[in-house]
Amino acid sequence: MKQLFGTFGVRRIANQVLTPEFASKIAAAFGTTTKGTIAIGSDPRTSSEMIKHAVTAGLLSVGCDVVDYGMLPTPALQYAVRKNHDGGIMITASHNPPQYNGLKLLDKDGIGTPDELEEEIEDIYFNDKQKRVSWDNIKKAYKQEIIDEYIQEIIKRVDSEKLHEKKLKVVVDSGSGAACSTTPYLLKKLGCEVTTLNCQPDGFFPGRNPEPTEPNLQDLINVVKATGADIGIAHDGDADRTICIDEKGQFVYGDKSFALVEKYMLEKNNGGIIVTTVATSEAIAQIAKENNGEIILTKVGDLVVARKLKEVNGLFGGEENGGLIFPDFVYGRDSGLATAMILEILATKNKPLSQLIDELPTYYSQKRKIECSDNLKNEMITKILDDTKEYNVDKTDGVKIITDEGWVIIRPSGTEPIFRCFSEAKTQKKAEELADWGMELINKHLK
Numbered sequence: 527m528k529q530l531f532g533t534f535g536v537r538r539i540a541n542q543v544l545t546p547e548f549a550s551k552i553a554a555a556f557g558t559t560t561k562g563t564i565a566i567g568s569d570p571r572t573s574s575e576m577i578k579h580a581v582t583a584g585l586l587s588v589g590c591d592v593v594d595y596g597m598l599p600t601p602a603l604q605y606a607v608r609k610n611h612d613g614g615i616m617i618t619a620s621h622n623p624p625q626y627n628g629l630k631l632l633d634k635d636g637i638g639t640p641d642e643l644e645e646e647i648e649d650i651y652f653n654d655k656q657k658r659v660s661w662d663n664i665k666k667a668y669k670q671e672i673i674d675e676y677i678q679e680i681i682k683r684v685d686s687e688k689l690h691e692k693k694l695k696v697v698v699d700s701g702s703g704a705a706c707s708t709t710p711y712l713l714k715k716l717g718c719e720v721t722t723l724n725c726q727p728d729g730f731f732p733g734r735n736p737e738p739t740e741p742n743l744q745d746l747i748n749v750v751k752a753t754g755a756d757i758g759i760a761h762d763g764d765a766d767r768t769i770c771i772d773e774k775g776q777f778v779y780g781d782k783s784f785a786l787v788e789k790y791m792l793e794k795n796n797g798g799i800i801v802t803t804v805a806t807s808e809a810i811a812q813i814a815k816e817n818n819g820e821i822i823l824t825k826v827g828d829l830v831v832a833r834k835l836k837e838v839n840g841l842f843g844g845e846e847n848g849g850l851i852f853p854d855f856v857y858g859r860d861s862g863l864a865t866a867m868i869l870e871i872l873a874t875k876n877k878p879l880s881q882l883i884d885e886l887p888t889y890y891s892q893k894r895k896i897e898c899s900d901n902l903k904n905e906m907i908t909k910i911l912d913d914t915k916e917y918n919v920d921k922t923d924g925v926k927i928i929t930d931e932g933w934v935i936i937r938p939s940g941t942e943p944i945f946r947c948f949s950e951a952k953t954q955k956k957a958e959e960l961a962d963w964g965m966e967l968i969n970k971h972l973k
């Protein structure tokens with residue numbers, strides 16, 4: 527059972543648990559198992575530079591070479607690792623508030639490290655088994671660039687000519703996160719008319735919270751409406767997630783943009799394997815069925831989806847939170863190609879985004895969460911399973927109760943001390959009822 531790692535890496539409040547000493551020891555443990563050349567990068571958090579130096583020292587101490595790519599999106603580092611290196615460490619707390627930071631560890635394919643490796647790293651960490659090398663075996667740390675190449679590789683994968691013809695009006699809100707260095711430049715190179723919002727990197731995230739939720743994106747919504755833009759694009763802190771605002775200023779839920787891209791990818795490739803999680807909309811399965819696709823459902827977590835995509839040679843995958851995975855490019859949620867692909871859809875279909883979204887199968891969903899300390903989570907799941915014995919339950923991740931009218935999933939977050947409760951149904955009322963029921967099942971055992 528892992529004590530430090532969550533769904534993707536370690537995330538803690540900087541300089542409380544996540545001190546330079548902690549980061550250095552974890553990096554040395556990772557370097558002990560991985561060896562070779564390790565690529566590192568970070569988002570612009572105030573603590574990122576401090577942690578990066580500690581990570582570099584830890585990796586050098588166990589004989590690794592270190593390549594520092596500076597501030598960049600997680601997927602850009604994943605791209606670099608897959609192409610050139612033995613592993614990677616991204617210093618980021620993704621969508622978490624500014625006081626947090628974290629380490630996302632990557633294997634040689636640029637996929638988040640698997641559970642077995644994380645357990646081994648924890649064993650090395652807790653038992654001080656880091657293999658420090660002698661003074662004459664300490665390697666070098668050096669800086670390298672990848673952002674221009676990452677952007678060029680994205681442009682190669684979309685219909686750049688068509689996009690130049692259309693000259694779409696795009697507002698991009700990078701939330702002062704890592705996308706500041708990529709999305710605005712990518713959009714310019716695709717011939718878009720670009721308005722930027724929160725596109726100066728800033729670890730205080732002064733413009734908005736790094737999580738791209740509807741309440742956090744009100745400025746973007748207003749600017750899209752005020753400028754008559756075709757689309758608004760927002761990312762989280764480390765720019766692996768992409769959220770869209772349509773031309774009317776309406777927030778597009780992540781499962782809708784996922785469904786939109788899924789449909790397009792299946793049409794374009796005449797079918798293929800789609801991988802997603804048990805918490806994703808039924809619309810994904812329906813679209814796959816209608817477009818010669820096959821669907822595989824996994825546990826929640828982008829690295830689980832990414833690993834499955836690699837294993838089955840899948841076409842496309844993603845999650846309900848706006849993380850889209852194009853496995854021939856990056857084995858992880860990628861904001862750059864997701865943005866470019868959504869723009870290609872607008873340009874090719876020649877319809878406004880709101881209309882394209884309306885044409886997708888309609889399901890209503892509810893997303894709730896409630897605080898619950900990490901040490902209670904397993905016991906809670908056992909009790910909830912016991913309470914729902916007589917229902918049709920999927921145990922792939924947490925407890926998913928499937929009824930004739932919809933489903934509700936109750937699962938502990940892998941990164942925060944909370945329980946999540948998502949529901950989906952054919953009507954709003956039913957989705958609310960199912961979510962209420964899910965919350966009741968949690969609350970009963972929290973007291």
Ligand code: MG
Pocket residue numbers: 620621762763764765766767
């Ligand atoms: Mg993220």
